Amino acid sequence: MSGSASTERLSRLLAMVPYLLRHQGIPLEEAAEHFGIGTDDLVHDLELLFVCGTPGHMPDDLIDARWDSGRVYLSNADPIARPARLAVDEAVALLVGLRTLAEVPGLHDRDALDGAMTKLAEATGEAAAAAGSVRVDVRPGDDEQLAGVLATCRSALAAHRRLHLTYLVPSRDERTERDVDPMRLVTVDGRWYLEAWCHRAEGVRLFRLDRIEAAQALDADGTPPARAVSRDVQSDLFRPSPDDLLVTLDLAPQAAWVVDYYPVQSTEPAPPGAWEQASLRVRLRAADTRWVRRLLLRLGAGARVVDPPELATEVREAARAALARYRGTAPGAPDTL
Numbered sequence: 001m002s003g004s005a006s007t008e009r010l011s012r013l014l015a016m017v018p019y020l021l022r023h024q025g026i027p028l029e030e031a032a033e034h035f036g037i038g039t040d041d042l043v044h045d046l047e048l049l050f051v052c053g054t055p056g057h058m059p060d061d062l063i064d065a066r067w068d069s070g071r072v073y074l075s076n077a078d079p080i081a082r083p084a085r086l087a088v089d090e091a092v093a094l095l096v097g098l099r100t101l102a103e104v105p106g107l108h109d110r111d112a113l114d115g116a117m118t119k120l121a122e123a124t125g126e127a128a129a130a131a132g133s134v135r136v137d138v139r140p141g142d143d144e145q146l147a148g149v150l151a152t153c154r155s156a157l158a159a160h161r162r163l164h165l166t167y168l169v170p171s172r173d174e175r176t177e178r179d180v181d182p183m184r185l186v187t188v189d190g191r192w193y194l195e196a197w198c199h200r201a202e203g204v205r206l207f208r209l210d211r212i213e214a215a216q217a218l219d220a221d222g223t224p225p226a227r228a229v230s231r232d233v234q235s236d237l238f239r240p241s242p243d244d245l246l247v248t249l250d251l252a253p254q255a256a257w258v259v260d261y262y263p264v265q266s267t268e269p270a271p272p273g274a275w276e277q278a279s280l281r282v283r284l285r286a287a288d289t290r291w292v293r294r295l296l297l298r299l300g301a302g303a304r305v306v307d308p309p310e311l312a313t314e315v316r317e318a319a320r321a322a323l324a325r326y327r328g329t330a331p332g333a334p335d336t337l
Contacts, residue, residue, distance in 0.1 A: 012037075013045055017063070020074040031072050043067065049074075146192070150185070152215040153194050157182045162222035163196070166214040167207055175213065176200070181224040195231070197224040204228050244285035247292055248306040250278035255302030258282065258295070275304045293318060 012035055020031065032042040046065045064075045156163045163180050180196035183204070187193070192209040204224075250270055251258060256279060259267050265285055270278035286292050289311055296303055296315045305312035 009045070013049065016045060017049070017074065020065075020072055024073055025071045027071055028067055046072065146210055149209050149212045149215045150192060152217060153182060153185055153209070156215075156217045156222060157185065159217070160222050162218040162220040163194075164216045164218055165207065165212050168211045168213060179218070180205070180207070181222040181228070183224050183228060183230060197228040204231065206231075245289060245308070246283060247286055247289070247308070247311060248281065248283050249296075250275045250304045250306055251280045251282060251299075252277040252302040253279045255299045256280055258299070258303075262295070274306075277301075278304065281306065289314070297322070 016035065019034070020026065023031070028039050028042060032039045035042065037045075046067055049063050049065050066073045153163065155161075161182075163182055165178050165180060167176050167178060168174070169176055178198055178200040180194075180198050183195045183197065185192065185194055194207045194209060194212070196205060196207065197203070198205040246265075249258075258264070259280070259282060263284060264282045266283045268281050270281050274281065284292075292311065293315055296305065297319060305315060
């Protein structure tokens with residue numbers, strides 16, 4: 001099940017418990033229609049509710065769901081159905097987070113956010129006062145170039161205008177010109193990204209704002225096409241792109257875990273004539289080789305670069321420099337690498 005489907009199902013289950021408690025004996029078909037799902041999906045949800053309970057529960061504390069008669073009966077679910085109460089520190093953290101989110105450029109559903117903050121502030125006077133004294137800076141820092149690009153992207157989003165970007169592709173050290181229809185601005189791990197439909201790539205792309213050398217709003221409609229679907233940036237930020245550099249690595253058995261934790265494009269047994277310790281040959285794409293260099297330095301003797309050769313040289317030089325600093329010698333001194 002995808003992350004979005006799992007989130008949707010969790011929201012439905014949380015709404016389902018109080019609804020079914022208020023409508024004991026409701027026919028399966030009617031309950032399914034209320035939640036906009038089929039009866040088979042409803043039964044699957046009820047089967048999951050059957051093994052749910054409050055944290056630290058005993059077996060007798062699990063929700064009791066019955067539907068064999070064609071009607072749904074729910075019991076032992078009152079604690080879950082009651083609204084949760086926030087402690088003061090929880091309410092402060094939530095209010096600060098909501099106010100910080102409100103400052104993020106390109107936010108679409110701002111009315112819902114303002115309404116949630118107003119209701120929460122009214123319900124938690126002490127927490128609202130404490131949260132009002134906290135300030136979180138979500139500006140892009142002191143980089144005037146980055147701030148200018150951010151402002152242009154934000155204006156284009158608000159006006160639904162197409163953008164013309166001059167964008168640096170680090171893996172090829174190449175500047176590209178492309179027209180994009182902006183979808184949203186997001187921050188991940190302290191970096192700003194523009195998610196947009198790229199007319200050059202004919203697909204949705206994420207552009208790091210610090211790699212946008214110039215951004216110009218065009219006098220053209222920038223509404224993305226219907227097939228432009230946002231990605232989950234928390235779990236799918238580094239989706240491989242055809243624009244990325246293709247890297248081939250040979251991995252020793254102790255480094256085989258890499259294929260489980262990194263977006264590997266292909267995996268095969270190491271071919272005859274490969275590095276003698278290699279058990280796997282993997283290929284992956286990287287928009288920026290810096291993280292690949294860090295990975296290879298971490299793997300040490302467990303990996304070798306097959307291609308591109310310049311990456312192997314970069315890793316070797318970085319390892320020599322690190323070894324020289326460790327030994328307290330000059331970077332150019334002879335070593336065993």
